[in-house]
Amino acid sequence: MSWAEIIRTGLEAVRSHRLRSGLTMLGILIGVAAVILTVGLGEGAQDKVRGQINALGSNLLIVAPGSTTTNGVRGGFGSASTLTRADAGALTSHVVAPDIRAVAPTTSRSAALTAGSSSWTTSVVGTMPDWLSVRARAIGTGRFISGEDVAGHAAVTVLAATTAEELFGARDPVGQSVTVSGVPMTVIGTLTAAGSSASTNEDDQAIVPITTAADRITGGAGRDSVQNIYLEATSGHTLSAAYQEADYELLARHRITTPTAADFSITSQQSILSTATSVDRTLTVLLAGVAGISLLVGGIGVMNIMLVSVTERIREIGLRKALGASPRVIRRQFLVEASVLGLAGGLLGTALGLAGAAILPSLISDPISISPTATVGSIVIAVAIGVVFGVYPATRAARLAPIEALRSD
Amino acid sequence: MTPTDSTSTDSTSTDSTPNDSTPNEAGTGASAAVIELTDVRKTYRSGLFEVAALRGVDLSIQEGEYVAITGPSGSGKSTLMHILGCLDVPTSGLYRLAGEDVGGMSEDQLAEVRNRRIGFVFQQFNLLPSMTAWRNVELPLCYAGGPRAERRQRAVDALADVGLADRVEHRPAELSGGQQQRVAVARALVTNPSLILADEPTGNLDSASTEDVLALFRRLHDAGRTIVLITHEAEVAAAADRVLQVRDGVVTADSGQAARALRTVRA
Numbered sequence: 001m002s003w004a005e006i007i008r009t010g011l012e013a014v015r016s017h018r019l020r021s022g023l024t025m026l027g028i029l030i031g032v033a034a035v036i037l038t039v040g041l042g043e044g045a046q047d048k049v050r051g052q053i054n055a056l057g058s059n060l061l062i063v064a065p066g067s068t069t070t071n072g073v074r075g076g077f078g079s080a081s082t083l084t085r086a087d088a089g090a091l092t093s094h095v096v097a098p099d100i101r102a103v104a105p106t107t108s109r110s111a112a113l114t115a116g117s118s119s120w121t122t123s124v125v126g127t128m129p130d131w132l133s134v135r136a137r138a139i140g141t142g143r144f145i146s147g148e149d150v151a152g153h154a155a156v157t158v159l160a161a162t163t164a165e166e167l168f169g170a171r172d173p174v175g176q177s178v179t180v181s182g183v184p185m186t187v188i189g190t191l192t193a194a195g196s197s198a199s200t201n202e203d204d205q206a207i208v209p210i211t212t213a214a215d216r217i218t219g220g221a222g223r224d225s226v227q228n229i230y231l232e233a234t235s236g237h238t239l240s241a242a243y244q245e246a247d248y249e250l251l252a253r254h255r256i257t258t259p260t261a262a263d264f265s266i267t268s269q270q271s272i273l274s275t276a277t278s279v280d281r282t283l284t285v286l287l288a289g290v291a292g293i294s295l296l297v298g299g300i301g302v303m304n305i306m307l308v309s310v311t312e313r314i315r316e317i318g319l320r321k322a323l324g325a326s327p328r329v330i331r332r333q334f335l336v337e338a339s340v341l342g343l344a345g346g347l348l349g350t351a352l353g354l355a356g357a358a359i360l361p362s363l364i365s366d367p368i369s370i371s372p373t374a375t376v377g378s379i380v381i382a383v384a385i386g387v388v389f390g391v392y393p394a395t396r397a398a399r400l401a402p403i404e405a406l407r408s409d
Numbered sequence: 410m411t412p413t414d415s416t417s418t419d420s421t422s423t424d425s426t427p428n429d430s431t432p433n434e435a436g437t438g439a440s441a442a443v444i445e446l447t448d449v450r451k452t453y454r455s456g457l458f459e460v461a462a463l464r465g466v467d468l469s470i471q472e473g474e475y476v477a478i479t480g481p482s483g484s485g486k487s488t489l490m491h492i493l494g495c496l497d498v499p500t501s502g503l504y505r506l507a508g509e510d511v512g513g514m515s516e517d518q519l520a521e522v523r524n525r526r527i528g529f530v531f532q533q534f535n536l537l538p539s540m541t542a543w544r545n546v547e548l549p550l551c552y553a554g555g556p557r558a559e560r561r562q563r564a565v566d567a568l569a570d571v572g573l574a575d576r577v578e579h580r581p582a583e584l585s586g587g588q589q590q591r592v593a594v595a596r597a598l599v600t601n602p603s604l605i606l607a608d609e610p611t612g613n614l615d616s617a618s619t620e621d622v623l624a625l626f627r628r629l630h631d632a633g634r635t636i637v638l639i640t641h642e643a644e645v646a647a648a649a650d651r652v653l654q655v656r657d658g659v660v661t662a663d664s665g666q667a668a669r670a671l672r673t674v675r676a
Contacts, residue, residue: 403497
């Protein structure tokens with residue numbers, strides 16, 4: 001009997017027990033759809049994080065203030081304001097740090113902005129002209145803050161897209177006046193939107209010269225300290241050289257001899273990315289594992305039904321043997337039935353998974369990226385499960401002695 | 410005899426024994442014997458006991474004969490039928506089917522012999538309910554192989570042979586018992602086998618259908634078919650030309666031998 005013939009017979013048997021076949025497939029279907037969706041959700045979350053981190057800029061190093069030791073107690077990173085504008089200034093030297101292209105120290109503080117009758121609270125970021133290139137942002141209208149603005153402590157501000165819209169609506173904000181923490185400033189430009197993958201608060205901020213922020217907004221003792229220093233390396237290859245130059249210079253400036261006692265930390269985009277995605281990956285593996293178990297349970301369902309099917313069709317098996325079916329043909333017939341159940345379950349599960357991936361993001365606002373590997377893989381696994389769990393029932397059917405099979409009533 | 414709770418040691422072991430006896434045509438060329446049994450014995454092991462179902466059967470059935478094997482239940486006629494049908498193999502003794510030694514054949518070879526040489530008709534009809542009449546008749550041809558169009562043609566022709574040309578697309582449930590059994594006969598005929606083996610073919614039929622089926626067998630016999638009919642009903646056995654009585658695992662009476670003896674005397 002040819003394979004085509006055996007497959008036709010197997011399909012017929014699946015079709016003639018519609019309800020039972022359907023329920024058996026359901027187990028596989030749910031398993032496959034679950035695998036596709038969980039892997040898709042995990043990949044989606046990773047893509048989102050990757051997008052947000054990449055949107056920070058390229059070849060980026062971030063220097064953050066470190067811990068302080070007060071009365072012998074070490075505080076956490078970020079608890080001190082150990083970085084100053086002078087530190088940032090030192091790193092701009094091409095002698096000290098030849099592999100650093102641009103430096104942007106930032107201070108950030110939440111403040112109320114008022115323009116006419118509208119008011120909006122957002123973070124006011126004090127920085128230098130290089131911020132634009134370091135953070136890979138672009139000017140929409142007007143211009144960015146200049147070196148003269150910084151030197152002259154100019155009362156000017158550049159608004160990010162959302163902030164500009166909240167304060168001025170459709171009007172052009174450039175040239176308009178806005179009050180920041182009670183200080184009147186002139187809007188000199190706006191930023192374009194940071195892109196869909198960036199976190200939303202990238203588009204909601206007001207940029208002012210760092211000197212203006214120190215004088216008029218921060219003030220007090222902390223006026224010379226900065227929250228972060230963003231460094232842009234000259235290229236991806238010089239990233240680690242830039243890291244070492246910055247590390248060395250800052251240790252020297254802070255008069256620290258043991259690198260482990262540093263009062264600042266330098267992180268790269270890559271290290272942030274790997275930390276962020278490793279958490280997501282662990283979760284994805286865990287969820288996909290649970291989904292995989294449901295696929296396995298579906299496979300056991302296939303075996304269960306195939307065993308019932310062999311017992312129920314014992315007369316049919318006996319008859320087929322009497323009419324000339326060899327054990328091999330009988331075994332193949334049942335194997336084909338089991339694989340058809342697996343394959344159909346796998347394909348329907350994929351369809352359900354893809355449909356879910358199309359519908360779910362609009363309901364839960366989490367992106368789902370369909371992984372072709374997971375999709376093809378789960379179909380293959382579904383068929384494999386059908387075959388593996390079909391072997392035992394099929395072998396039982398093939399071993400039945402024809403007279404025993406024909407005798408049962 | 411039906412040893413319901415026993416397992417045949419032979420039928421399960423043939424699977425693993427390699428076939429070392431090739432079909433031996435020598436000595437059978439002279440006679441046109443379809444079936445030749447020489448001292449065939451069959452023993453079932455049932456727990457601690459050995460049950461001898463056949464205790465040395467010698468039997469020869471020629472091509473074109475119409476033979477009824479009859480006997481009370483437990484006589485061994487079912488076992489004999491299983492061995493004749495290659496559904497089971499003898500414990501000892503020789504069985505030649507159309508000249509081929511069936512003993513020592515592998516499961517695969519037995520399947521092929523059943524497919525090629527034997528057409529079965531069962532008491533329960535054993536039609537597959539999900540298939541139409543012609544698909545049921547086609548089934549043995551599927552295992553033999555061959556182009557689909559030709560298989561369908563042969564199945565339809567076989568149905569026409571048994572008078573069911575207008576029932577080709579009917580499913581078993583849409584047919585009467587007599588019609589179902591005729592579909593089963595068509596299925597037995599379709600491979601053009603050496604032997605038609607009918608196991609209580611009228612056991613589930615009313616008297617009208619019984620006569621129907623017996624008339625069909627008569628017609629097939631007249632057309633030259635070799636038919637072996639197993640039955641416990643004397644009236645059904647009477648329809649055959651030769652009647653074998655089986656009792657306690659041996660053939661106790663053979664009307665054919667008497668007839669042949671008579672022919673020998675006359676010659």
